[in-house]
Amino acid sequence: MFFEWNTSEEILTKTNLLGYMKPRVLAIVGSHRKNGNSYSLAKTVLESVDAEYDIVQLANEEIEFCNLCEECIDKDCVLDDDVNNILVKMKKADGVIFIVPKYLVAPSKFLAFLERLDTIVHMRRHMEYGGPPRNPDYNLISGQKPFCVFALSGRGKFSKAVLQTVVDYIESLGLRLVKHDYPPFIAVNVRAGDDKGEVLRNKTAIKQCKDLVEKVIVSAKRR
Numbered sequence: 425m426f427f428e429w430n431t432s433e434e435i436l437t438k439t440n441l442l443g444y445m446k447p448r449v450l451a452i453v454g455s456h457r458k459n460g461n462s463y464s465l466a467k468t469v470l471e472s473v474d475a476e477y478d479i480v481q482l483a484n485e486e487i488e489f490c491n492l493c494e495e496c497i498d499k500d501c502v503l504d505d506d507v508n509n510i511l512v513k514m515k516k517a518d519g520v521i522f523i524v525p526k527y528l529v530a531p532s533k534f535l536a537f538l539e540r541l542d543t544i545v546h547m548r549r550h551m552e553y554g555g556p557p558r559n560p561d562y563n564l565i566s567g568q569k570p571f572c573v574f575a576l577s578g579r580g581k582f583s584k585a586v587l588q589t590v591v592d593y594i595e596s597l598g599l600r601l602v603k604h605d606y607p608p609f610i611a612v613n614v615r616a617g618d619d620k621g622e623v624l625r626n627k628t629a630i631k632q633c634k635d636l637v638e639k640v641i642v643s644a645k646r647r
Contacts (some may be wrong), residue, residue, distance in 0.1 A: 447518040452510070452521070454531045460525075470637070485505075507540050536591045545563070
């Protein structure tokens, strides 16, 4: 079920008194296509695990390009779009899933989103665009929250070098990668097919994605 990220402290307190609160998992779908295979995979997997979840489709969000204004050194990003709201959800989640479909390299909107977040980290570590780090241990998201990656492509072939760059950007935020059990290990490489909904016929990939999300949930509970 979808998690209401603004759950009141009263409800949280009552849940804790009962001795159990489901972990909160946020899925960020990088596809430019609304309700496509990336979204269908995320929704199917999250409905099958014991967690509260929310799904952000970047196709529905406004993501501007960073203009290197340097204002984020000591304040939230000043660009008037949806990045700050998504960042709040990432900070409230116990674990994050990134669903990345293959385009020429990766979706430009998804890369712009990662660039925006990583620029904040860079500015706050260096306290300016250039020069040596003055605050090298700064993390945008605290607590080493676990994350994982689903990599979708029509034929199930996604460049490991591209995936490693994506993972490096995400880890720079302060998140911790939970690895898949099979190559390429840094992501589940999913053969999604060419038609909308075709990914749901790939039962092996769905199971592997579910197993990886369950590892993220276990890791979140141990934090």
